[in-house]
Amino acid sequence: MKKTALIMAGGRGERFWPKSRRSLPKQFLSLTADGRTMIQLTVERIRPLIQMEDIYISTNRAYRDLVLEQLPELPPENILCEPAGRNTAPCIGLGAVHMAKKYEDALMMVLPSDHLIKYNQMFLNALKDGCSIAEKGSNLVTIGITPDYPETGYGYIKFRPDESDGNAYAVDRFVEKPDVETAKEYLATEEYLWNSGMFIWKVSTILSNIRSFLPDMYDGLAKIGEAIGTQQQEIVLEKVFPELESVSIDYGIMEKAQDIFILPGVFGWDDVGSWLAVERIRKSNESGNVVTGNIITIHSKNNIIQGGNKLIAAVGIEDLIIVDTEDATLICDKGSTPDIKLVLENLKICNREEYL
């Protein structure tokens, strides 16, 4: 069966300020040493399995040019611009109707554009396993990540260890982000995986689930689907899409549907949730500093320093994140990354749009 992918690239993440801006969100940044951006890595990663013409990118209209620029081999019509952000269910539905228009049916992988994966071959193996399960019935397959600490920032998925199919397990239920005590309990049971937001299903399967659980959305998507390829395509999208219910695929479908399977993913997944991730994905030097750019460090250790041409001299400092850009510099204690959003709030309150 034909394999397709929908890469979701509409995020506007603020956690990588000042490198990430409204005009340049995280998925379009390079955080790895090779200089390739997150979305470029995402596409390259799945290319052994999927033709370029079968890769779709859903994003905000504002980022269309960035996608074209960073993925010049992608057919421009595969960039699906949402007229308004409507969470993941409409986004996935829009991808599905495009794929349904192109192929009678197909396998559809849904992938975030701003995660990193260390072991690509193991990741591809997981996708292949997922395809097999998705192909042989009306199954919804998700890829879970084995938790190694009680993270409270992710959703969890409980599986049934005694109901397996190859490498996959039947899903018992999707659960929201837990508090730390609950997260610890989840970890102890060994029956919960992190929800990575990666899914595999047939286009027909997800559409029939949308019809069952989100019938109004299904009707809207059907109208959009009918108009694809006609002169009305943009007009219908513009009119119908913003009226679709804003709901996540987890809440709208996965928490209600049957026949959900989960594959425990063991491929060095990282959601690159803050500047601290740079330490995990880049090599540090003998002093524990991870540096990029024109940097001199003196008696300084365990810092993350991202600069450019401008000289940055670090003297006697420890456990800091320093990010220098053309118009703004961040100096942040490693323990304070959640407070970066307060800088952005301050900038918003003061209408300093140029820094957002």
Add this chain to the structure above:
Amino acid sequence: MKKTALIMAGGRGERFWPKSRRSLPKQFLSLTADGRTMIQLTVERIRPLIQMEDIYISTNRAYRDLVLEQLPELPPENILCEPAGRNTAPCIGLGAVHMAKKYEDALMMVLPSDHLIKYNQMFLNALKDGCSIAEKGSNLVTIGITPDYPETGYGYIKFRPDESDGNAYAVDRFVEKPDVETAKEYLATEEYLWNSGMFIWKVSTILSNIRSFLPDMYDGLAKIGEAIGTQQQEIVLEKVFPELESVSIDYGIMEKAQDIFILPGVFGWDDVGSWLAVERIRKSNESGNVVTGNIITIHSKNNIIQGGNKLIAAVGIEDLIIVDTEDATLICDKGSTPDIKLVLENLKICNREEYL
């Protein structure tokens, strides 16, 4: 008696890198809130006592234009450019022969160009006291600073508490920079003051002391003095000055001479020896941050942040010095200011002249 001043402005201090550079040493920087540079403040401070035409600036030729620019009212011929750095004795000698050429004799104050003084009126009173003592004999007068902690970076001057003349005491001896134990002993005796490098004497007195203790230097200075105002002035200076012995006034004269008096100076003196001084001379905000420029601080305290137009966001940081300039940024722990020189050594070794 005519009052003159020699302001020594040849220093190339590296402690205020990256704001101070070879092309812009500390004395030409503004570190106070009013925007005036150290040398401008030094001149303004003594103007109630001394005519502009009687103020001389000794400096390196490279800084002549900076002096002209920052002190536009100074007669250009009062800028004495040393063809080569030869420590303070030749520098002071050069000033003295210029003053001797202009006036038969005069009072000469010798002042550093890169110190700050909080209470100008008390400082002027000390200078006046010094002038009185210098005027009434062949006395060498120095202004000492009452030490309030056992600083090891300054020379000390021991005085004789039982031999006073007005506010001044007879000097027992000049001593080199002590180790911390010795400095503590000095502090305990209450008979030592810090050597501030400020002197007052008659031009005739210092020249006769140079003749006694540094006769070769005296001969050289005499040749330079004869040529002043002639077409040979620059040629003689260029030829003779670099051959003068490189020696400090302390070692060459003060440690050997008689009739030295010291005035304990109580006028809020600060030698502005490192970026830490900024905290003493500028107001901090309620979080203890001393900031200049376009700065946002979030949960950050007791930092010194010197920026410009570029936005600097400080998040969760403490006790740091951050100095941003056009081409270089310093991030330094407050306890590590002496290590800033290691940055400069690194830059020298790597021939990165553009940052020096």
